Every structure is written in C-alpha cells, then in structure tokens.
Amino acid sequence: MRWLRKNFIGIFAILVLIYLFIPIAVIMVLSFNNPVGKFNLSWNEFSTDAWTGLCDVPGVCSSFVKSVEIGLMSTLFATILGTMISFALVRYRFRGRSTTNLLIFLPMATPEVVMGASLLALFLNMKFPLGILTITVAHIMFIISFVVVTVKARLQGMDPRLEEAARDLYAGPRAVFRYVTFPLVLPGILGAALLGFSLSFDDFIISYFNAGTMVTFPIFIWGAAQRGIPVQVNALATLVFLIALAIVLGGQFVNYRRRKKLEAPLAVPSAPPMVADAMSRS
C-alpha cells in the first residue's frame, strides 16, 4: 500500500502513455484484418492481404504519393523561410519586431478552419484554380511559424563561447558560420523539417478547403470514412508511423552518443520546450 502511494504518479504516467498508444495499436491490429463487409471496425480474421497488396485499392497509393510530394515541397520552402526569420530574430535588430512576432504567433493561435476558410475566400475572390499549388502554398504558410519557434530556440540555446572561440582563432564571419554556427543549428533545422513534414502530411482541414478536386492521403481517408476505409490505409499509416518513429529514435540515439562523447554540457534543447517557449514569449 505504501509502495502504491509512493509510485502513484509513476503508475499514472505509464497508464497515460499506454492510453496514448491504444488507437495506434487498434490501427496496427486492424491492418492485419480481413473485415466482414466494407467497414474495417471490428476484428474478423487474420490476413496479410493489405500488406502484400498495398496499392490494390484505387486511389490509396496515388493520394499517398501526392501527400508525400506536397509534404516535401512545403517542408523545403517553409524550413528555408522559417530558418531565415529565426536568424533575423535572434541575430539582428530591426524595426517592427512586435508586429513580426505577432504575425508568427497568430497562425499558431488560429483554428485550422479559419485559416482554411480565409485562404479559400482569397483564392475564390482571385479566381485562382484550386489544386496542388494552393495546398502547398497553404502548408508553407502554417508550417513557417513552427519552424521559426523550433530553430529560434536552438539558436538561443547555443553556447556563445563556441563562436567566440572561433573568432579568437581568427576565423572570419563566413568560416564561423560554416564551421561553427551552422553545424550547431543543423539539428534544430532538421527537427523543424521533420515536424513540418509531419504537420503537412497529416493536415486535413486546411487541405480540404483548398484542394478543389485534388485528393491527398488525409482527404482520401475522409472520403473513405463514410463508405468504409480500405485495410491498405491502416497498413500505410502503420508504415508511416514506424518510419517516423525510427527517424526520431535514431536522432535521439545519435544525440545521446555525441553528448556522451563530448561529455560537455552543450545545451541541446529538445523539441517540446520550444513550443512552450514561443507561446510564453509571444
């Protein structure tokens, strides 16, 4: 009884983590299901059909590829634009700083329906054709803020003595940037890109408003939800989940090894504090 009281928070924490993974388990288990009828909602019998024929249902793979394309394009642009803004915010003085901060904060505080609807209003008024271009433009817009928050935190958490040391050793501004600043910020940029891709790949609401007849993976799932989601969708979602998890765990492992090797207390802020940091700062 005393043990239970002492470890209550620990037990609760583990239960919450399990709770977070219940739907993931359901998605995975049902990817091996052979459902009765169209709706893959309850277990019937074991089958690997979905895994061996990932593209057998029309529309599944083409929408998946579209989402990957949109994700890569918008992540590339948003990461570049967002990283530039972060450098300006941390390293330069300029006028209109509070307006800039507000413009970066607001997209994160705006419900997706409002952003989706307002962009659609703009495109309709301009008579701009909806499709892959409008979706990508929208995704770049809402990812930029998240990139800024992530990269800015990394820049601020950097030990200034490292750059000082480089300058003391007669490195020019370019060399300092290339051999010291950039390599130190890179993990933050990569983290931001990963976050950006996952936001874009999984976005439904903003995409749906601005898609026209274009079908991304989430839009395909939405349409299929009414008439039964093909088992292949579960298999693909499982695959994406496992790949993303592997990338993140791999990154953590590299980080851990490097930190052990250096044995130096280099500040390596992980993703979470940054979001909160941005929220509390803005």
Add this chain to the structure above:
Amino acid sequence: MAAVIPQAAATKPSSVAARKSRTGYLLLFPGIAWLGVFFAIPLVTLFATSLQTPIEGKTGKYQPGFAVGNYADAIAQYWPQFLRSFLYAGTATLLALAIAYPLAYFIAFRAGKWRSLMLVLVVAPSFASFLLRTYAWKTILADDGVITSTLNNLHLLPDGRILNTWIAVVAGLTYNFLPFMILPLYAALEKIDPRFIEAASDLYASPVTAFRKITWPLSLPGVVAGTLLTFIPAAGDYINASLLGSPKNRMIGNAIQNNFIEFRDYPMASALSFILMAIILVLVFTYIRRAGTEDLV
C-alpha cells in the same frame, strides 16, 4: 505581449550583440511576406466576404456589400453549434489538463534517464494519421466493446452507449490534443529548480503545501500555454464531431465547412469563421493578461 523582447535583447552577451544592418531585413522579408500574403490578407478577404450580399437570380454568386446582418443571421442560426464547440473544447481541455499534469510532472522530476524516451513516446502517436486515430476510437468505444459494456453494466451511461454521443466527441478531442497539453506543461515543470521544493519541505511544508505554494505557481506558464494550445484547435475541430458524434453533436467547424464547401454560402461561412476567430482571440488575450498579471510573474 511585446514586453519580453527588449529584455531578451538586453541579456544577450556582447559577442553576439544584435547587429543592425540590411541583412536582417533581407532575411526577414521572404517569410514575413509569405505570412502577410497568405495569412493576413486572407483574413481581410474573409472579412470582406462575410459582408457580401447575394446577386439576385444567381444562386452561389455574391457581390461586395456591407451586409452586417450576415453576422446576426449567423449567430441566430448557429448559436447552438458555437455553444457546443466551447463547451466540448472546454471540457476536453480540463480533462486533458488533469491527465497531462501528472505525466508531465513525472517526466520532469522522476523519469531520470528515461526522460527523452518518454518525450518521444508522447509525440509518437501524432505520427499516425489524425483521422485514422480518431476513427480508431469508433472501434474502441463501439457499442459491443469492452468499455461501453462495462460502463453499461455499472449503469453509468445515460444513453446506454458512448459512440454517437457528446461523450465520444469530448473523449476524442481530449485524446487528440493531449500532447499539446503535455509538452508545454513539461517545459514549464522542467525549468523548476528542485531545490525550491526541497527548501519548502525543509521548512516543514507538507508535500501538498509544497505543491500548492511552489510547484503549481511556477508551472502556471505551462498551464496557460497548454490550455490555449489544447482549447484553440479543439474549439475549431470538426473531425471528432463528424466521426464520433451524431448530428446532434455537430460543432461550429462543421457549420463552417458545410456552408463553405457544400452549400457554397460564402458570406455565412465567412461570418461564422470570423466570429469564431474573434471569440477565440478575446479569450486568448484576456486569459494571457489575467494569468500574466496575477500569477505569471
């Protein structure tokens, strides 16, 4: 909101002292221009659209106007959806806070070397499709499922079921936005120096008092950030209401989506979006201000 900034600039060590040059503006311009053109201007367009009037004889066509009455119509017709959105989102936010706080506390103070792994586990579920995760709750909360039948045996469910009721919608919202609550809470708790808590207990504070006087007040920035990050997307969400609720549980997001995409009543949809945005911004600013002046500092 901007009060923090000069202070941040002042504390910067002299070696990386902020430079004032054209480079700063050049770095800033492309991204800020993008946000201006595709975030700020659309909001203006949205406002203009919300005041448009229909063109006689042509359905689905609208002309610029100043129809303030659109707003009155929007509220008269959709106030239940607004009310429901804020009730559901509010309940989900409180539930998320109650679930997230102990976990964030554990990760910040007790997890030791498991800390980064646990953080990865908090984020990991988001790598599986949002829509599919929500859809999975249909299976978990099914009428013949374990949860529903257990609760039914205890006679705890008023309707005898969970799926297609408000309970399912709130459960879905709580689940989906939980990581947005956990991460800011963790970030705030992690900054607390454990010696403060030790000092409190050295001065004969009971664990409860130490929590009430030290940990909780110091974690308030995280509570504010977490509740906002959970409440805002939850209030605008319509996926949970569509997949897990019945037509009686539709939220304001459903109304905006239907009016924009199905009915093509753009002025109505725009007015609804604008009201939602305005209510949320008012809530956000009063909340930040209140928490900010009274407890944050």
